[in-house]
Amino acid sequence: DAGVTQSPTHLIKTRGQHVTLRCSPISGHKSVSWYQQVLGQGPQFIFQYYEKEERGRGNFPDRFSARQFPNYSSELNVNALLLGDSALYLCASSMIGGVGAEAFFGQGTRLTVV
Amino acid sequence: AQSVSQHNHHVILSEAASLELGCNYSYGGTVNLFWYVQYPGQHLQLLLKYFSGDPLVKGIKGFEAEFIKSKFSFNLRKPSVQWSDTAEYFCAVIPNTNAGKSTFGDGTTLTVKP
Numbered sequence: 001d002a003g004v005t006q007s008p009t010h011l012i013k014t015r016g017q018h019v020t021l022r023c024s025p026i027s028g029h030k031s032v033s034w035y036q037q038v039l040g041q042g043p044q045f046i047f048q049y050y051e052k053e054e055r056g057r058g059n060f061p062d063r064f065s066a067r068q069f070p071n072y073s074s075e076l077n078v079n080a081l082l083l084g085d086s087a088l089y090l091c092a093s094s095m096i097g098g099v100g101a102e103a104f105f106g107q108g109t110r111l112t113v114v
Numbered sequence: 115a116q117s118v119s120q121h122n123h124h125v126i127l128s129e130a131a132s133l134e135l136g137c138n139y140s141y142g143g144t145v146n147l148f149w150y151v152q153y154p155g156q157h158l159q160l161l162l163k164y165f166s167g168d169p170l171v172k173g174i175k176g177f178e179a180e181f182i183k184s185k186f187s188f189n190l191r192k193p194s195v196q197w198s199d200t201a202e203y204f205c206a207v208i209p210n211t212n213a214g215k216s217t218f219g220d221g222t223t224l225t226v227k228p
Contacts, residue, residue, distance in 0.1 A: 045215055048215075
């Protein structure tokens, strides 16, 4: 069975540019969450989407946005990239949006901003 | 705002030694608690979770954790570690009031020497 897939796996961007990261959840999963993991730290919650609606938002600036499509895949967009945005971006999917749902993580997208 | 502290950043043990990794959280209300593990080169995966009921929770691969509400703690234990337990371990909290907004600790790297 395919797990959570994220694309691309790595990318390098220049300060001020825009980036779009993509996530395909496990088949049947309707909730997707996004996390930022800076080296040496735990994942930080960015967004959760369930049934195409935003269910939760972490403490990130408005430069970060996301959406979920009818097929439950999701995009994370970051505008006006800063050096500090360099991190591993993780996507997790779960069957439902509630607390009880186990989250399955993808391998992540490594973003480097130069 | 909630926070999670994992006081041990790096733990080194010999095979067959007992393991206890500390996790303390800060939040005034009801929480749901998780331990995730990331083996080298793999994605984050759930070890165990606590929502309610018996405060002693058993997970995969012989791991268990005990929720002590009075101490705001959810320590992870294993009676006898194996070389294959070498990994990074993350504690996470989700308040009952906000299903989407999870908070992770910064992780503990466990190295088990054969």
